[in-house]
Amino acid sequence: MWQTHSARNRTILxxxxxxxxxxxxxxxxxxxxxxxxxxxxxxxxxxPLADAGTRGIAGVLAIGFILVVVAVFLLLSVLPRRPRxxxxxxxxxxxxxxxxDSEVVSRAAAESALRHDLVTDAQVRVGGTTHxxxxxxxxxxxxxxxxxxxxxxxxxxxxxxxxxVLGGSFEAVHVRVEVSTARAGTSQEVDLADLG
Amino acid sequence: MRAQRFWHVRPARSVALxxxxxxxxxxxxxxxWAGAAATRSGSWPDPLRGWLDRGSELSWSDPIVxxxxxxxxxxxxxxxxxxxxxxxxxxxxxEGDDLDAGRELVLSMRAxxxxxxxxxxxxxxxxxxxxxxxxxxxxxxxxxxxxxTDGIREAxxxxxxxxxxxxxxxxxxxxxxxxxxxxxx
Numbered sequence: 384m385w386q387t388h389s390a391r392n393r394t395i396l397x398x399x400x401x402x403x404x405x406x407x408x409x410x411x412x413x414x415x416x417x418x419x420x421x422x423x424x425x426x427x428x429x430x431p432l433a434d435a436g437t438r439g440i441a442g443v444l445a446i447g448f449i450l451v452v453v454a455v456f457l458l459l460s461v462l463p464r465r466p467r468x469x470x471x472x473x474x475x476x477x478x479x480x481x482x483x484d485s486e487v488v489s490r491a492a493a494e495s496a497l498r499h500d501l502v503t504d505a506q507v508r509v510g511g512t513t514h515x516x517x518x519x520x521x522x523x524x525x526x527x528x529x530x531x532x533x534x535x536x537x538x539x540x541x542x543x544x545x546x547x548v549l550g551g552s553f554e555a556v557h558v559r560v561e562v563s564t565a566r567a568g569t570s571q572e573v574d575l576a577d578l579g
Numbered sequence: 580m581r582a583q584r585f586w587h588v589r590p591a592r593s594v595a596l597x598x599x600x601x602x603x604x605x606x607x608x609x610x611x612w613a614g615a616a617a618t619r620s621g622s623w624p625d626p627l628r629g630w631l632d633r634g635s636e637l638s639w640s641d642p643i644v645x646x647x648x649x650x651x652x653x654x655x656x657x658x659x660x661x662x663x664x665x666x667x668x669x670x671x672x673x674e675g676d677d678l679d680a681g682r683e684l685v686l687s688m689r690a691x692x693x694x695x696x697x698x699x700x701x702x703x704x705x706x707x708x709x710x711x712x713x714x715x716x717x718x719x720x721x722x723x724x725x726x727x728t729d730g731i732r733e734a735x736x737x738x739x740x741x742x743x744x745x746x747x748x749x750x751x752x753x754x755x756x757x758x759x760x761x762x763x764x
Contacts, residue, residue: 387591396596396662403655410648413639421639429634432623444614450607457600461593519585526697530686530746538675538684555681557585559670562690 385463471513485509492545501533503563515554523561586685590666671714674747688712698742719756728758
């Protein structure tokens with residue numbers, strides 16, 4: 384279960400796209416002579432680099448470092464992240480504090496879901512805060528079972544089970560349901576030798 | 580504050596941005612390598628020296644400059660398209676989804692496709708069923724060995740509609756069903 388950053392990725396791509404288009408259009412206008420006077424006024428940017436002078440080398444090194452830093456930042460930004468696990472802290476009536484690792488709750492919730500016949504796979508992640516817990520879950524259900532039954536199980540049994548453990552309702556619930564695409568095998572294995 | 584969606588989102592364009600990042604990284608690494616080599620030897624390494632010599636002789640009116648500019652514009656448009664075109668969601672919202680109440684309930688498109696194809700394939704005479712579901716439309720392609728396809732078409736369409744009616748989608752999609760006899764494709 385991974386979290387991507389659609390808006391940020393698209394904004395960065397948009398900035399790069401606009402810069403490339405602007406540079407290209409400017410190049411076309413100058414090369415086609417549509418900006419009178421620019422051809423003579425703008426010097427060839429490659430010419431100062433050709434003789435490998437100190438300033439040229441320093442410039443290339445600086446540009447190289449900047450590009451590498453930007454590339455590393457972009458790659459880190461692109462990588463999807465898992466929603467963070469939290470330690471939930473509850474105060475009892477006697478003032479005693481109880482800590483509950485949300486990772487443990489998530490694992491227990493997934494294992495509990497798998498005990499139901501309709502569920503073939505479950506990935507559960509409990510996050511948020513103690514007072515505003517958030518559930519993110521992906522349940523895979525059997526293809527041959529009525530989908531309404533599976534959805535009912537998730538809404539009426541699985542989610543309340545986790546809420547029961549946390550002692551309160553989720554602030555937000557994000558549930559995705561998949562259907563198992565594995566074909567059902569035969570109900571019984573029969574050895575050819577047994578038929579003879 | 581209204582909760583944000585976690586599952587029912589547009590594609591994040593991670594691959595496109597990853598490609599841009601890798602290309603930038605390669606260009607940057609090339610610059611650093613060339614700069615380091617030039618610092619040691621006092622001249623640019625090959626083949627960069629040849630490219631710079633050729634580039635320093637170019638004028639703005641050279642066709643190569645025009646060509647490179649056109650390529651840059653095309654690349655820019657492709658990158659912009661990646662940023663702007665929304666792309667197809669991988670999920671469909673189902674009944675009970677209420678973001679204001681902090682409840683996001685979605686079914687994957689593949690799940691709907693699997694349920695429809697599995698159900699249609701159980702019909703007599705159907706050898707294969709391929710489904711493409713977009714959220715508003717279910718395109719079903721049924722393959723059969725039977726020459727007379729009217730009965731199969733009717734049964735398959737009825738089955739698809741009943742399966743879709745069972746799924747608590749927020750809006751009922753259109754059905755586009757085509758039956759093909761094996762060997763006629």
